[in-house]
Amino acid sequence: MKILVGYKRVVDYNVRIQVKPDGTGVVTDGVKLSANPFDDIALEEALRLREKGLAEEVVVVGIGPADLTAHLRNGLAMGANRAIHVVTPDAVQPLTAARVFLKLVEKEQPGLVILGKQAIDDDANQTGQMLAALWDRPQATFASKVEIAEGKATVTREVDAGLEVIEADLPAVITTDLRLNEPRFIKLPDIMKAKSKPIDTIEFASLSVDAHDQFRTTHYTAPAKRSKGVMVKDAAELVSVLKQKGLL
């Protein structure tokens, strides 16, 4: 079985995002970029399945500008067999990303596609579900446990009510939640090895994907700030303040 993994580059989760004063975007110049944390988890899961002998090949996929190569090398250093780089200077929305993945799925015929449940930049939480719909295959979103056997995935999903278990025939799309696994750290020798692993580049335009952006971002604003609060000295004062506010 082959596994495709979505591997998006985003602003590092530790960066405090600043909105540009003119409202045209957020400041990204000079900020640290990293793999989307959910995508590291997706890649880790794919690698573990390969290590268990359940998959032969793990392919990381990135959609982005020419300099995305260095990021994809990290995925290769972590252990992916090869990478596919769909080259476009433009940011793509989830529906476009799903259409790109569908094209790659048709070409690569994977048994499993594992994506992060959301990217921590746009927080859209859409691409995996959209790919599953376009592909007409099962989706198992927000996975915290994945078991593969007999052509099926049994997936435990983190849902608002608790843990839901579903069974999905392969091929299928799985999206990862935080507790699925803890991604491994990249070791120096692996970085060296990754340099010789293949990265296929595909021009976005050559895929003939409809990239008509169906919504347009017109303005960015900083969120309303909560005003600085007060400190109380002890339990009794806290209770009295809360009682005054009618909260207790």
Next chain:
Amino acid sequence: MSKILVIAEHLDGKLNPSTARAVSAAAAVKPGAIDVLVLSDKAGAIATEAAKIQGVSRVLTAERMENAHPLAAVLAPQIAKAAAGYSHVFVPSTTFGKDVAPRVAALLGVAQVSDVMSVDGSHTFKRPIYAGNAIITVDADPAHAVVATIRTASWPAAANGENSAPIEPLSLDATLPTHTRFVELKQGKSDRPDLQSANKVVSGGRGVGSKENFEIIYKFADKIGAAVGASRAAVDAGYVPNELQVGQTGKIIAPELYIAIGISGAIQHLTGIKDAGTIVAINKDGEAPIFEIADIGLVGDLFKLLPELEQAIG
């Protein structure tokens, strides 16, 4: 004139309060009609509840065996069929809505607006990105249906009671897949208020220290009639089950009172509580980031302070 289809969320034959919040967002569009669609194997009681929500024009039911559990692959083709003639499809941004809505959008070939926090016009919405550290205004193309998930913490539940909208069964000619099957739902059974909709929430973090120590959080929550939540760190450490997680990737909540105990306040956690009325932080580290957004802060040892608080409440 806009016409909005709201997809009802329900569990165990009961309507989830998130549905009435999505109806509020629908009302903000000032549409000609708001219809609620209930997909279930037994829609009756759920539809009756939905019909009481203020602003609902009609309740439509899609009742069939396959709808016994909310599988996105099974529900989405039906919702996509039902969406014909509607300008908007709204779904609560809960794990239910986040799972099913994008599948509907893709079937309809339209983009989705996730986590709508404000409606600025029939096709103009505000939504958070970067864990709520930036808010964007987006324009959707009026030539297509708008599929959106509604950030429930941003919307009050539409009033419930006076309305009695007509309930009509809907016959949807959709071929349903069998490639995805429900196995089981492991629910934490609790008599405490529901975390997502509670007026008061008491949350514990890493500072609580262990699963056993978390009893002190439960005890205090019960004392004031609050739901219990937790930070990601507390869930990761196994102190409490995943459904208690509050934050960017957990539940986004807006209680009147939120008490964070032993939670340092990572931005991912703060994202989940920004809309709370009053935030109280109790932490032994006076420099903890939680104090930057707390309305009331108390520095000290939670194991000493919680019993004192209980006593002071009386």
